[in-house]
Amino acid sequence: GGIIRDIFSMGARPIAILDSLRFGELDNERTKHIFEEVVAGISGYGNCIGIPTVGGETVFDPCYKGNPLVNAMCVGLIDQKDMQKGQAAGVGNSIMYVGAKTGRDGIHGATFASEEFKEEEEAQRSAVQVGDPFMEKLLMEACLECIYDYSDALIGIQDMGAAGLVSSSSEMASKAGSGLLLNLDDVPQRETEMTPYEMMLSESQERMLLCIKKGEEQRIVDLFKKYELDAVVIGEVTDDGMYRLSHAGKVVAELPVDALAEDAPVYYKPTAVPARIAAFAAMEDYKPVFTSAQDTLVALLQQATLASKKSVYDTYDSMVRTSTVVGPGSDAAVVRVRGTKKAIAMTTDCNGRYLYLNPEIGGQIAVAEAARNIVASGGKPLAITDCLNYGNPDKPEIFWELSTSADGISEACRQLDTPVISGNVSLYNETDGVAVYPTPMIGMVGLIEDLAHITTQAFKAAGDRIILIGETKADFNGSELQKMELGKIEGKLMDFDLAVEKENQANVLKAIKAGLIASAHDLSEGGLAVGLMESVFDTGLGFDVTVAMDKTLLFSETQSRFILTVKPENVAAVEAIFGSAAAQIGTVTAAAVAKIAAANETITLDIKEVQTKWEEAIPCLLKQKA
Template sequence: MIEQTAATIKAQELYANWGLTTAEYQRIQELLGRLPNFTETGLFAAMWSEHCAYKNSKPLLKQFPTSGQRILQGPGEGAGIIDIGDGQAVVFKAESHNHPTAVEPYQGAATGVGGIIRDIFSMGAQPVALLDSLRFGELDDPHTRFLLKETIAGIGGYGNCIGIPTVGGELAFDDAYAANPVMNAMCVGVLDTAMQQKGQATGAGNLIYYVGAKTGRDGIQGAIFASAEFNDQVEADRSAVQVGDPFMEKQLMDACLELIREHPEAVVGIQDMGAAGLVSSSAEMGAKAGYGMVLDLDAVPQREAGMIPYELMLSESQERMLICVAKEQAAVVEQLFAGYDLAAVKIGTVTATKQYQLFAHGQLVADVPITALVDDAPVYHRPQAVPQRLLAADPQQYRPEFTDAGRVLQRLLQQPTIASKQALYRTYDTQVKTNTVVAPGSDAAVIRLRGGRKALAMTTDGNGRYLYLNPEIGGQIAVCEAARNIVASGGTPLGITDCLNFGSPEEPESFYELAQATKGMSAACRALATPVISGNVSLYNESNGQAIYPTPMVGMVGLINDLDLITTQDFKHSGDTIFLVGATHADFNGSEIQKMLTGTISGALFDFDLTTELANQQLVQQAIQAGLVNSAHDLAEGGLAVGLAESCFGHELGAQITIDLPASWLFAETQSRFIVTVPAAKVAEFTKLAGALAQSIGKVIAAPELIIATATAQINLDVSASKQQWEAVLA
């Protein structure tokens, strides 16, 4: 890379290649009182990108509730923290790695996992679980199959090597994601609250230490790359994709956690070198604390010769952390990391000047106010326009027509979005550390907390089809479906992290989708008392001008107070009574059956009511806590018939169902519904508790057959054969 002069950058508008607008470049000149040089322009381009500055989304994110009685740390640090009692807290966050995964799926997925793990242990927490949320095009496309295979391999390859179980996730397929897949990774950690850390650099004279892998040229401009639309040329840009080394990450994690636990007096602050690499971690640590920083770039460990300051600062090489060390503790830090065969190099000091100064080869190569990089990025209030498809949407619900309800159910169970994901997640190590109580395959994964009776339930959820038809209601549903997963597992929802995967905010219709989705999510979070404690915004998910569905991923964690309360979706005992919690309506727009029978989704999304949602969730929670329930399963894609079949599959038990509904309504996707099974001795107690919120619809039977009698037709499904077909789709 050849450096250009400040005058050339201005005259030839080279800053535009880095994502800066002319107005932004002029604002930088005003902040500095001069033209920025080559390195400084690069620093601002990265730090003012959407991926780092949230300049297009910040006004919308302020809607989110972010505080609560249990919240120890909300958005603004490496991850959020929620108190779970007994001196413990749960730490979690999700990140997107969509563009890197589209370009280089194995490394894109792997480094997405690696980055989110570093966010967790930077808070002082021990990572205990990984989850993911994935979207791809249709499986009949060879390139989609390649992307899927390599992404799954990357997720498993990194998590398995580092020794953190991948316990849950979700996966859906739609043409909208063909050229721009979605790869979101979530990590959950457990923290002794006395060990809580912050990413801050305080105290003039304290030292800035670089620890971990050496810096190379991989991932340069990664944050800028993630903040731009795709086109055929950009998609070929593999230089912006990082390369991961999970074995080094394991050493780095263990070393950092040992330093935090054994030498807390040495650690002033710690932060992952994630998006925008060294510049973001160092500038953010200083700006948050109200201090400046001087860095000596010659001291930065380098694995490639001839790297210029721009490259050193913007490289996103993986497995690197920045630590602010108390000035008298340098020897302690260096000795500890040497024991792990890791570099721990002093590259700078904290200053009281609030300037951000970089030196290379004895010369000052950048000198800017540190807050200019971090706090002075522009904030845009983008224009909105209701998408034409919403203005023209038919308010009537689609009505599926078919002659064989049993055949429709079989076909639905073989749709890739609904089909078993076992063939994929069996490549993950789900049991490493032996704390996984509920592995992938039920509504939520469950990890036990050693030394007590408590456990954590965790899930990822979202449905871009619903948001495509109504972004506000779809945003509400995304949060509520995640909460239903937690409730069905026996947990109490605590809070959420999110990844907001949307198109270009500069397109009024796309920005409308983002604004309405965050409005809906905020309303649901308030209704369910689940604050947003961390998250990520991934915009510009477009290829050649075509945006993905608006796709917010909701990652949620819940607390299970006693291991005896853990509940799964599988029917357990013949003779148990099956109850349907919640009412069913003719809700088909955006549904799996509409997509299967028509090839597309259309119309106005069905109604949704947060009050009903909360009441039904509370009923299931109370029933589980009272010991009345043997299984619980929330109803989602495919509706009641699919939910019943999934509950049969676990132990290959059957069910005899009688329900006074049209057969087509078995596939309606009405929200706020669960199916629960209750032992005969507790049916009266459950019926009294439930009142009008639930109805008995049948019993679990020993024979592996699902028999559903409706007002218009009967289904007889061979459970064993259908399970084999359901499991074979993705194999």
């Protein structure tokens, strides 16, 4: 709900939701319960409000057992003339509270999110907000109507998010350089005898704060009454830069606005390189130990992180509003912009394992993979938002992870020309001293100039040639294969060249825009063999691939690689674009059989049988008794 309000409070119509989820392994009942309830919560809220949930990612790893991560991203469309600045300006103008009534839910929600947990400290109910998607839908439509049709009366609009009324009101005043006087007796309340402290810090959902021109208040009251929502004047703008609260006829707080909004302390925390980094650097590179590449491929596809998430996204309404062109299951979701030939591609990405081994390179890879997903869908990457999920930053090793990964993200964004336009942080993700992997979720949007450029990962036609873009090296440290074989990840993270990444992405997009590409898929977790299988599932097709590489390299996670399929008559043109970076490795076949001939083993699999195992992996894990 909060991210949706962030979007429509800017004056934008929300058009899509994506989510990035992290859980512990599905080997205990508590994690299974949390997983199922989170999915139900996302689908229950998103489906009711009428915004399609079009994509995301779900990862399972033991480090998230005590602190599952639920990151959501909302994308909206806006006409520049409707953009709102969220300010409380103009002396004497009214401050209006609109939406749901204030309760005690969510009090200290922001500080609750900045604490380490112990297993026995789960029942902090007042810190858990209660959402109402039907109220959110009404609030969204009322606020957008106010922005579009009452612009002569509306000065500013702000979501009441973290820290509730105190945060939203002080931010609005600070942006305008004004002061505020709020009368808490007028705040709509759903519980009796709430104190000023509780009213100001409540994080009850579905609430907004508006600044309205003096004399226009009744028009706004009537508008929100049409949607059966409260709209109440609770204060006014002043000119002295002071923030005053009155309650029961008394002034209960008085301080400069800047003390709340601008004068927050800046922390310069000590950093220390974790001991594991030197230990990893001294290790030999991991060498796979499997004997059968065929059995290994089937086993990898049944690992929860790589397995089909169909059972998850089938609970989401991805087609509401009927603008979704590519929904969950491909590299990026695509939503068309009505009335134009354009579309927006969007994705979320992060591999916390890579950042655990090397936060700087891992941060670069997170941005690069998001961009690869956009490019493989036919889009030009435009910008990112991020949510930085880390452990306790008071520990020098954790703050080093945060600082170093931010450097990596920043460098990748500069190289790939994708500015960071928004974001937030989620710190103190530790339970009993065990921190999550550094997990900076990257949400990225891209522009598809023409609907004809939309590309998906699915193979399209028998006879199409399969082309591998990028060099494959023995990169197994931090990989899905290492985790499956060793039960943990370790070692020095792979080298990563942003210049190669940028060149390969630019050439893929060039080939797509030239109409030369039938399908495109970026290679990431699980490597080439997994990427080939993902490209053929649900198509009824197969493939015949021959590669002059050791069978272990089929599961290498070398970056900057794509699988493309191309009609035979377009192969020469594609090879001319890529030069030595392109290698023709096989053909799409009519028979639903996967054949991969490596130097020392040939894999032959019935695709329908493997797809069944891939799709049933997570449902089977949920049914097993821990």
